[in-house]
Amino acid sequence: MIHKIAQLLKTNKARLLDGWFQKQLASETLRDDLMTNDELRAQSEELVNALTKTIHEENISQPDSSDFDEVFEILADITAQRARQGFSPRETGLFIFSLKETILDLLADLGADDEVMLFQESRKVSHLLDNFAIITFETFIKSREEVILRQTEEISDISTPVIQVWDGILALPIIGTLDSARTQVVMENLLQKIVDTGSSIAILDISGVPAVDSLVAQHLIKTVSATRLMGADCIISGIRPEIAQTIVHLGIDLTNIVTKASLASALRYAFGLQRLTVKRVETDKKAF
Amino acid sequence: MDRIPILRMGAFLLVTIQVDLYDRLALSLEADLVDMVHKTGARGVLIDISSVSIVDSFMGRILGNIASMTRVLDAETVVVGMQPAVAITLIELGLSLKGVHTALNVERGMTLLNDKFGQDDELAGDDADDAE
Incomplete structure (x- = not known):
């Protein structure tokens, strides 16, 4: 059953979400001062929902497929929000990397008997999630640059008094x-x-x-x-x-x-x- | 053809440019002014450009030329009332009008000329009387 990874993610959505959320809570980089756990859960749920909705066996090996536009959008929103709230790049990156870990854990749990398959599916998942991480970083840096740009404008506005x-x-x-x-x-x-x-x-x-x-x-x-x-x-x-x-x-x-x-x-x-x-x-x- | 009037105030000449200077008008102003300086023996020329909102490199050159020509005839040129936009344009065109005196308005320009030639006033006054 492991070669049906998309199906596997869909059926184990609740377990995936729960595992991911627990991993985030246990992480050292949890910033409950910047974001409440409820908010974190809502964000995680939104992303997992979108991911399990759009993923299927064909597009899993095409990370740039337009099928994932909805996921990208949600990711971009979450990242931009985090950049504004003052999350560090590391914290923002770990958000998506912990999802990857959770999926890999899930794979290992459910398909440990077939190692060749496990390896191939893990590669696909890694590839997809790495792409998500890149998008996260692009958005993060873009949001920070916007902040810098706005500040530069403000400085030049106020700094020329006569x-x-x-x-x-x-x-x-x-x-x-x-x-x-x-x-x-x-x-x-x-x-x-x-x-x-x-x-x-x-x-x-x-x-x-x-x-x-x-x-x-x-x-x-x-x-x-x-x-x-x-x-x-x-x-x-x-x-x-x-x-x-x-x-x-x-x-x-x-x-x-x-x-x-x-x-x-x-x-x-x-x-x-x-x-x-x-x-x-x-x-x-x-x-x- | 239009001409820009040149007024005589004692030893100085006063020109107020109220219209946008097109090239031929500027050229005729240049010729008239130099003639006038020569005829009256004026010591100073005051050009008020507070109503001029558009300048080009030609106009900038004409102003510079007038200053140089009157200098040869022993008169100083003061350009007064230049608008900020005009000043920025001239600077961007690379024309800093060296040799031209400047003042904020006509009153300050007159003070500047008087300070410069105050001691020669009587002399210039005599010349003016002769010319009349």
Whole structure:
């Protein structure tokens, strides 16, 4: 009877499900903090149901057959959910591999007398379940990448604030790597703010930029040139020693741009351009 | 053919571009401006492009040319009121308008010119009187 493995799975569905569920419960990687046992059981049941419904003797050796689309869909759903809930790749992988083990156990129990058949059927089951595992991983990584992509977008959205530090002086602290897309956003924000506030000085602070290569430098130069075209002066501040070294080693010419080591010195320079002075008020002791 | 009016304000010339510059208009503006600078001995040219929303490389070159030509005639060019989109376009086209002074609006542009030539004002004023 063992060569009718699909039939065997169908008739022993309850036993399979139970065995698998017990295996998952016994596993060290059980995450009952992330998912209740009822949920786990529901997920397992859904998958086993779909599998036993679609599997038959022909398609078992064709893991890419479209018969399994329903199973793939359920797998993808479960995996995507797990990726979002914070399961590790190992935990997610073991979910499907423990199903494989359970099926193999079942095979061994029911057909131990015919070893050749047992080997051949095991190979088929392994092949099929390995394919399921690959799908699980693809989906898992895809879901994680989506999360990363969304976070990247959020970061670039919130990380380009233009601050008015003084009447007529804007500051733009740049945090993170400066690529073409971000330069565009930074430039547009800055220029628009210059028009809105009528500011004549903009300070680009790059202390939050991890590295400056020739491309980043070119983006900076572009931004400075655009500000100049608008009729405002642009100062680059927050240049760390290692960045100064890189700039010189790369042969980047920043001689036409005012650069300052810190935001404070840039601000002092800006005050100078605006003909402003900052004075400490002498406290009048008699007043107290 | 349309012409862009050139107004005289003391030692400076003021040009306000209110229409989109097509090529021939830009060329005639260039010629008129250089003539005018030569005739009046103006020390500065102020070009207001706050109403210009579309630029191309030709227009960028014309602005650069005007600046270079007036420089030869000893006058400085200030371009004022450039819109953000226009500035970004020019930069992307690789035209950073070197040699052109810029200011945020006409008022600031005038201040800039006055600061630059304040000490020569009387001299320029004399020239202007002679020309009239």
